[in-house]
Amino acid sequence: MNFRQKNVLLILLACFPFGLIAQAQKKKSKVVTDPVFSAFSYKGNDAIYTDNPLKADEFYNPILQGCYPDPSITKKGNDYYLVNSSFSMFPGVPIFHSNDLVNWKQIGHVLDRRSQLKVDSAGISAGIYAPDIKYNPGNETFYMITTQIASGIGNMVVKTKDPLKGWSDPKKLNFDGIDPSIFFDDNGKAYITHNDAPDRGKTLYNGHRVIKIWEYDLQNDQVIPGTDKIIVDGGVDITQKPIWIEGPHLYKKNGKYYLMCAEGGTGGWHSEVIFVSDSPTGPFKPAPSNPILTQRHFPKDRKDKVDWAGHADLVEGPDGKYYGVFLGIRPNNQDRVNAGRETFMLPVDWSGEFPVFENGLIPMRPKLKVPKGTERKWEQGGYFQNGNFTFNEDFSKDTLDFRWIGVRGPREEFIAKTKDGLIIKPSERNIKSNKVTSTLFHRQQHNAFEAAFTLKYAPRSATDMAGLVCYQSERFNYVFGITRKGTEDFLVLAKTNKGETTVVASVKIDTGKPVRLQVVANHDEYRFNYSTDGTNFQNLGGTVSGDVLSTNVAGGFTGSLIGLYATTGNDIQPQ
Structure with missing residues (x-):
């Protein structure tokens, strides 16, 4: 090997590790971690059921x-x-x-x-x-x-x-x-x-x-x-x-x-x-x-x-x-x-x-x-629940409960099961799109209710978001989700009315550990809360009106839906 060949070899050996590192870093920067949802709970609290308990018949x-x-x-x-x-x-x-x-x-x-x-x-x-x-x-x-x-x-x-x-x-x-x-x-x-x-x-x-x-x-x-x-x-x-x-x-x-x-x-x-x-x-x-x-x-x-x-x-x-x-x-x-x-x-x-x-x-x-000749069997399980029931979903079963729905397209195209919960693969379309979005919905079934789930998620950019949505339509909804601004992560509450989105409130949040997101409604009053320890909740945005979640304001023929939501097309920015 002559002097020139030795020099070329030394240069290649010197550069090769750094080239690999740079390539790995570049590849890593393109990876977006898909959000993982777990421990969903829905509980009805309507007074009409507590005031009118059922007899056996x-x-x-x-x-x-x-x-x-x-x-x-x-x-x-x-x-x-x-x-x-x-x-x-x-x-x-x-x-x-x-x-x-x-x-x-x-x-x-x-x-x-x-x-x-x-x-x-x-x-x-x-x-x-x-x-x-x-x-x-x-x-x-x-x-x-x-x-x-x-x-x-x-x-x-x-x-x-x-x-x-x-x-x-x-x-x-x-x-x-x-x-x-x-x-x-x-x-x-x-x-x-x-x-x-x-x-x-x-x-x-x-x-x-x-x-x-x-x-x-x-x-x-x-x-x-x-x-x-x-x-x-x-x-x-x-x-x-x-x-x-x-x-x-x-x-x-x-x-x-x-x-x-x-x-x-x-x-x-x-x-x-x-x-x-x-x-x-x-x-x-x-x-x-x-x-x-x-x-x-x-x-x-x-x-x-x-x-x-x-x-x-x-x-x-x-x-x-x-x-x-x-x-x-x-x-x-x-x-x-x-x-x-x-x-x-x-x-x-x-x-x-x-x-x-x-x-x-x-x-x-x-x-x-x-x-x-008929008896009520709701309490035995397996039947569609009525009254002030609680529905829990840990996403551990092989198939989703039939009450879970997508909008405009099959839910199976954007979800995957893991031992830690349900992965929702983010769509490039956000909740205001009239195309298929990556949102798994549960119907609102009471005027007074609370719904919550745990979210494990670290957004990589301002266009990434995952969280909770209360949805009457693509033009009328609330989004309560985690996104990124600069080098920091934020939890944002935003209201969309007639297609126009307004940020209600935002707060910096540590996404190094799971966050529990919750919506609590008492008729027209909705409150969006979060917990970083799974027990103690803090409110974001105060009490807001559920007006945009009503057909009186939004029009149409549907009821409000509670969604687990993920997108890479987020346009909601923290305050």
Whole structure:
């Protein structure tokens, strides 16, 4: 080896270690540690439940608390199945099972694949509207028919022989309008009814809608062209200009056909009305005593108010008596709707010609008697909880509880299980995006509640954030998260109203150890707290209003969601 070669070798040996170190440091600087969430807890504290304890033969109403609106129900033998609207939540259309109408278990979601649910760029209140579930004994098949307000799908149907084994991909149905439902007659024929606009040029006033019926081809799963017919124009009495006749369901009893619909819009004038005919295609005559269910006539300041009752469906119970499920709200003490539209139930008296919801025309009460021969089993575990329950999640099970949802896309695409908790891989999109975000949601199910989880996270830049979000929509929410400014980490509370974000408060925080984040709500008052020792909490930002988490302010059709959130697209900066 000559002198020149030796010098080159010495230079390479001298430089090589430093080159490796520099390369390793450069690589390390690009690594962003994904946040780890653990020890989630949700606890309800509504006074209505402490003031009205249950007796052995009672259960609480609503039967599904939180954002579970537009219920539809069917039965096969002793098995009852109930579904709800889910809008842009993913998976979509939660489905529940019961053998007695009292004890319910969520068995999954009807729409749990991207091939079924295309809401990846939809607003939170778009997506799935008013699903209808029915069992056809003629071919032993369950049908779920709905309107998907996204991706040009419109009205659609999916099927299964067994709701526990998944559902087919959607079949697009060739008609306009919303709120379709399917009816199977005992002669083998099938029909679809739905809400639609009046014929061209015949709209008389704002909110004027009609109910149409089509014959349905069971072999090809499609309406039969040319069979459509308007069977209700406007509502019970068009001279009174009724608005938003919708949510139709067709039934047959004692040789007559009954058409039950919502009327008055899904707000303070909401109600349920009934019509009768000798034929499924009409003409339909309204009952003389409509509405058969409403809460619109009572003082606004009544105690323990339930309101907006309507959008109902009927089923025969295990005791041979009819029951109706329907949506309603329980506003907070500022008359704001944060928990969303919930699923209620009432017994139905159908001893006369027309069904009537028992106690559905007086201020609703928080408790019901269980059907004869039934016992309440909530306390045994495994059933959907009611009242002031506590739900704990340590994320140790192989699969997530069905109550956990994403928005616009599958939760499985951004989560991973570890021995330390649940990793959420941050999305480049933040919570204000109308695309898929990395946020795992639990519904707000009480007006007074507390929710908390432990977060292990060290942000690397100002665009990194992870934490808690209270979410009414992409334009109305609170974010309570950890981010970075310069060389220091901060916990920030920010409020987004109409898409504009304001920082409420921020504080420096040590991310060398886990932080526990908590939200405590008492009706309209929300407080965001944190703990660095897991026990002693400090408040950040004082008491703030939950106004942006209400449909009164945010609009739309959903209830508030509590989210575990991570992003690399953060735009919230500490003060």
